[in-house]
Amino acid sequence: xxxxxxxxxxxxxxxxxxxxxxxxxxxxxxxxxxxxxxxxxxxxxxxxxxxxxxxxxxxxxxxxxxxxxxxxxxxxxxxxxxxxxxxxxxxxxxxxxxxxxxxxxxxxxxxxxxxxxxxxxxxxxxxxxxxxxxxxxxxxxxxxxxxxxxxxxxxxxxxxxxxxxxxxxxxxxxxxxxxxxxxxxxxxxxxxxxxxxxxxxxxxxxxxxxxxxxxxxxxxxxxxxxxxxxxxxxxxxxxxxxxxxxxxxxxxxxxxxxxxxxxxxxxxxxxxxxxxxxxxxxxxxxxxxxxxxxxxxxxxxxxxxxxxxxxxxxxxxxxxxxxxxxxxxxxxxxxxxxxxxxxxxxxxxxxxxxxxxxxxxxxxxxxxxxxxxxxxxxxxxxxxxxxxxxxxxxxxxxxx
Numbered sequence: 001x002x003x004x005x006x007x008x009x010x011x012x013x014x015x016x017x018x019x020x021x022x023x024x025x026x027x028x029x030x031x032x033x034x035x036x037x038x039x040x041x042x043x044x045x046x047x048x049x050x051x052x053x054x055x056x057x058x059x060x061x062x063x064x065x066x067x068x069x070x071x072x073x074x075x076x077x078x079x080x081x082x083x084x085x086x087x088x089x090x091x092x093x094x095x096x097x098x099x100x101x102x103x104x105x106x107x108x109x110x111x112x113x114x115x116x117x118x119x120x121x122x123x124x125x126x127x128x129x130x131x132x133x134x135x136x137x138x139x140x141x142x143x144x145x146x147x148x149x150x151x152x153x154x155x156x157x158x159x160x161x162x163x164x165x166x167x168x169x170x171x172x173x174x175x176x177x178x179x180x181x182x183x184x185x186x187x188x189x190x191x192x193x194x195x196x197x198x199x200x201x202x203x204x205x206x207x208x209x210x211x212x213x214x215x216x217x218x219x220x221x222x223x224x225x226x227x228x229x230x231x232x233x234x235x236x237x238x239x240x241x242x243x244x245x246x247x248x249x250x251x252x253x254x255x256x257x258x259x260x261x262x263x264x265x266x267x268x269x270x271x272x273x274x275x276x277x278x279x280x281x282x283x284x285x286x287x288x289x290x291x292x293x294x295x296x297x298x299x300x301x302x303x304x305x306x307x308x309x310x311x312x313x314x315x316x317x318x319x320x321x322x323x324x325x326x327x328x329x330x331x332x333x334x335x336x337x338x339x340x341x342x343x344x345x346x347x348x349x350x351x352x353x354x355x356x357x358x359x360x361x362x363x364x365x366x367x368x369x370x371x372x373x374x375x376x377x378x379x380x381x382x383x384x385x386x387x388x389x390x391x392x393x394x395x396x397x398x399x400x
Contacts, residue, residue: 045342047125047335049102049159050363054167056136059091060100060129061235064186064226067210073197074179082226083207084176084183085214086155088166089142089238091133100129102331103156104184110192111154111182122339127156128163134233138169141240143378144215146266147174148204148252148259152193154182157330158249158272164367170374171239175211177204180251186227201278204255205262208246212265216241243267243378247370249330250274250297257282257308260290268377270370272329273297276308289315289377291386292399293369295324295355299399315377317386318399321365325355333362361395368393 052058063085072079091097102124103111109119145165149157155174162172176183180199183191214224219239223231245268248256253274260269261284268289275297276282281304290312292305299306299318309318321328333354340350354362368385375381384390389398 044120045122045339047102047122047338049125049127049163049331050334052128052164052167053367054090054164054169056090056167056169057092057094057130057133058088058128058163058166059094059097059131059133059135059232060086060088060127060166061132061232062086062186063214063224064229065211065214065224066226067207070206070210074194081178081207081210082185083178083211084155084185085211086129086174087218087232087235088129088162088172088174089232089235090136090138090166090169091130091232092136094130094133097130097133099126100131101125102127102159103154103182106188106190107154107182107184110190114152114182114192117339117343121343125335127159128167132230132232135235135238137234138238142169142171142238143240143243143245143374145170145172145245145247145374145378146208146211146215147172148208148246148248148255149175149177149181150248150250150252151180153180153249153252157332158247158366160331160334160363160366161247161370165371165374168371168375170378173211173215175207177207177252180204186229201251201254201258204248204252205258208255208259209263212244212259212263215239215244241265245269245374245378247272248274250326254278257286257290260286260288268374270373273324273326275302275304277302277304282308282311285311285313287314289373291316291369291373292318293329294318294320294399295328296326317373319369319386320397320399321357321362322395322397323356323358324362325353325357327353328355328357328362329366333357333366334359357395361393365393365396369396 065083067081070081108124113119155176165172179194217224218236221236244265246256246266247270249272253271256269260266270291272293273295336353372385
């Protein structure tokens with residue numbers, strides 16, 4: 001459930017937020033114009049996520065990672081940057097393993113409070129991921145996709161996309177960018193977004209490159225978890241380091257472009273309405289495939305997005321869903337209407353959060369287009385969804 005400036009005050013604060021993203025300043029977001037004090041129905045709302053459509057059950061495991069090459073900017077001397085990550089994958093014998101929550105309860109309460117809702121307004125949904133389930137055995141190793149979230153966000157925010165990809169045979173690694181995320185560590189420490197330090201998209205990119213190194217550790221049979229907690233059976237042997245993609249939402253989309261500008265390990269990138277603003281900016285050409293899925297940060301509205309587009313010299317597409325706002329390409333599109341019903345939010349306020357794109361259609365777009373992109377460029381499976389407008393998705397336009 002992304003807490004962002006765009007949904008409700010998207011035009012009045014656009015220039016301020018764009019400049020702040022480029023500078024790496026954290027903008028105060030999620031302060032609602034109305035404080036929603038209590039649910040309209042007894043007890044917290046029980047939110048639900050749509051099931052993935054792929055043929056495989058999904059497994060997941062959390063990793064606690066420590067980058068001993070980078071001091072922690074908050075904890076003081078002797079402490080190093082810590083990250084929480086999750087690995088999602090096609091599983092077997094999943095029914096014997098519990099389903100994972102969307103995010104920990106304490107982080108969920110902090111997220112709701114930050115958004116101006118009551119801390120107990122909603123319970124985090126269960127995902128399709130079964131904790132610690134063994135990896136499905138296949139004749140070939142599986143392609144890998146890494147996800148980077150937006151500012152003041154968390155690694156679960158695009159679970160609709162993540163669990164869809166895992167159900168279709170991908171290994172997906174999601175990352176909390178500590179101090180710009182609502183995150184909880186195994187010892188119970190809760191971290192929330194901070195103004196100081198303000199993380200830049202380059203900081204996000206450094207996190208991801210460190211995580212790519214840890215994925216290599218997994219593939220080599222090593223356990224990078226700081227506590228050496230047990231890994232799912234078959235995980236290391238399932239990873240294909242020759243086929244790595246990445247996607248991100250908003251600031252994480254900018255990080256995707258930055259990672260690809262410096263790291264050849266990532267073969268294909270996807271932006272979910274990224275501002276493409278950084279200091280220093282992206283100036284080098286990129287010849288690997290890149291898909292822009294825009295909503296408000298369009299090439300026409302944002303010079304930085306148009307400039308990035310001009311540096312894409314390989315396969316490229318730009319698509320856009322009518323009625324989408326900045327937060328429409330994430331779990332908020334399907335979770336916020338459920339919360340709105342429970343707390344008595346008006347239709348007008350809800351539309352400020354999710355735009356006019358129907359949530360069920362948003363889910364189908366999130367499930368179909370990233371899969372088609374990574375299937376094409378990591379698996380060589382050519383379909384026609386990215387060739388031209390599809391009658392199955394009349395709201396999706398191709399931007400020439």
